[in-house]
Amino acid sequence: MPDIESFSTHINEGYTFKGAAIKLGAAMLEGNVIPAATINLPLKTLNRHGLIAGATGTGKTKTLQAIAESLSDAGVPVLLMDIKGDLSGLAAPGSENEKIKERYTLLSDAYHPRAFPVELLSLSEEKGVRMRATVSEFGPVLLAKVLELNDTQSGLLSMLFKYCDDHQLPLLDLKDLCKVLQYAGNEGKTAMEQEYGKISTASTGTILRKVIELQQQNADVFFGELSFDVQDLMRTDSMGNGMINILRVTDMQDRPKLFSTFMLQLLAELYATLPEQGDSDRPKLVLFIDEAHLIFKEAGKALLQQIETVVKLIRSKSVGVFFCTQNPQDIPAAVLSQLGMKIQHALRAFTANDRKDIRQTAQNYPDSPYYKTEELLTQLGIGEALVTLLNEKGIPTPLAHTYLISPRSRMDVLSTEEIDIIVNRSMLVSKYNYVQDRESAYEILSRRLETAVQEPRSPLPKANTTTQTRSAGRKTTEKTWLDKALNSSAGKQVQRSVVRTLFGVIQKMLR
Numbered sequence: 001m002p003d004i005e006s007f008s009t010h011i012n013e014g015y016t017f018k019g020a021a022i023k024l025g026a027a028m029l030e031g032n033v034i035p036a037a038t039i040n041l042p043l044k045t046l047n048r049h050g051l052i053a054g055a056t057g058t059g060k061t062k063t064l065q066a067i068a069e070s071l072s073d074a075g076v077p078v079l080l081m082d083i084k085g086d087l088s089g090l091a092a093p094g095s096e097n098e099k100i101k102e103r104y105t106l107l108s109d110a111y112h113p114r115a116f117p118v119e120l121l122s123l124s125e126e127k128g129v130r131m132r133a134t135v136s137e138f139g140p141v142l143l144a145k146v147l148e149l150n151d152t153q154s155g156l157l158s159m160l161f162k163y164c165d166d167h168q169l170p171l172l173d174l175k176d177l178c179k180v181l182q183y184a185g186n187e188g189k190t191a192m193e194q195e196y197g198k199i200s201t202a203s204t205g206t207i208l209r210k211v212i213e214l215q216q217q218n219a220d221v222f223f224g225e226l227s228f229d230v231q232d233l234m235r236t237d238s239m240g241n242g243m244i245n246i247l248r249v250t251d252m253q254d255r256p257k258l259f260s261t262f263m264l265q266l267l268a269e270l271y272a273t274l275p276e277q278g279d280s281d282r283p284k285l286v287l288f289i290d291e292a293h294l295i296f297k298e299a300g301k302a303l304l305q306q307i308e309t310v311v312k313l314i315r316s317k318s319v320g321v322f323f324c325t326q327n328p329q330d331i332p333a334a335v336l337s338q339l340g341m342k343i344q345h346a347l348r349a350f351t352a353n354d355r356k357d358i359r360q361t362a363q364n365y366p367d368s369p370y371y372k373t374e375e376l377l378t379q380l381g382i383g384e385a386l387v388t389l390l391n392e393k394g395i396p397t398p399l400a401h402t403y404l405i406s407p408r409s410r411m412d413v414l415s416t417e418e419i420d421i422i423v424n425r426s427m428l429v430s431k432y433n434y435v436q437d438r439e440s441a442y443e444i445l446s447r448r449l450e451t452a453v454q455e456p457r458s459p460l461p462k463a464n465t466t467t468q469t470r471s472a473g474r475k476t477t478e479k480t481w482l483d484k485a486l487n488s489s490a491g492k493q494v495q496r497s498v499v500r501t502l503f504g505v506i507q508k509m510l511r
Contacts, residue, residue, distance in 0.1 A: 120248060222261070
């Protein structure tokens, strides 16, 4: 057996940091836990993103849970995307058993069960705070990526958004967008072409069919008002603990496009909303995406490129993104290369393809004089993982076979009654859990068409209120629908202007 003292020195030099850090566990050598060789994770580098991978049943979700707990302790808010439905237990204290006693004895540590501050969120009819966004906020760029439109169709969609911005036609939900597409391909085609250029009826029809496909994945539940303010993800409780926001998406495993749509919009809005942070001591928010392969499974090339771009840029806003999946090969190489921290649980070699994946995975880790990485990947026990991450100078740490700490909260789901208690005491439920259906493009165009039918000889009114009307040497400024919405009691607590960012979402500025 190699010298334990030199091994401990090797590990501690790599995993001791000047700034704040959270404990992941202790290093192992030839199957033995070395409590003196502590594996820590520096808060300063959590905006460099990460990967938690491993075969089913190896403990990767519990690793995610334990890291979320430690972040909450450090005052860092967390957003967990819970696809399997087994993370709600964070709201309840765990219970000690023989396995936990043994684990903490080997770690020379004490187990202190506790509950953590939790907010339950939902994109559907699940219990929790409803998260929505309007079509206008989502923007033409992201929507074109999600719908996998070609350049011609994307340009047409951007033109329609501009038309709606200019003509007091709020795009709040998919019903509004469908109505505008129908109008552009029929009654409104001639008037639009005079002002904005040629419109292809074939293109409007194609976009409409793709929007309907998105509706069939129940996207109508997500698009609408009141739209969710991302600042509500960054709260702490009265004790200064970071809020753990759990997005319950157990009913969305068969709707990967809607899940990808939400994730991309959320990241883009965080990027558009948050100020540049530089090198901060800790992240403002950390996102954990469990079963991340569902995001990439149905994503086309354009959507993957957009996800890659957002992941690259958002770390400057002090936001970390962690992907949790069964196999690192599930993550596109361009995204995988952006992940500074890697926690690799065991992989299984049942087929030739499995063995090939293991060889490729081993090559993603630093060489170590203490481990044969390819062999070790198949021999890791439950709650063990290979770990490497970036230190405070951005340099990869040594590879460490790590015996991980276990969660202090419940490692099981909450009961229905316990979920009801959390939802009923939430301050955000009363803010977001009612459907707001203001007059928007659907109602305005429907009324306009009805008027045209009743008065066939009258030309369609041209609602051009685009801030400036030129007439005889003077200019008149009128408020757009967006200005009116902002000043209404139903508006969000942020100021919006029709200035779209790199990703096409509306730039939001705090009051």
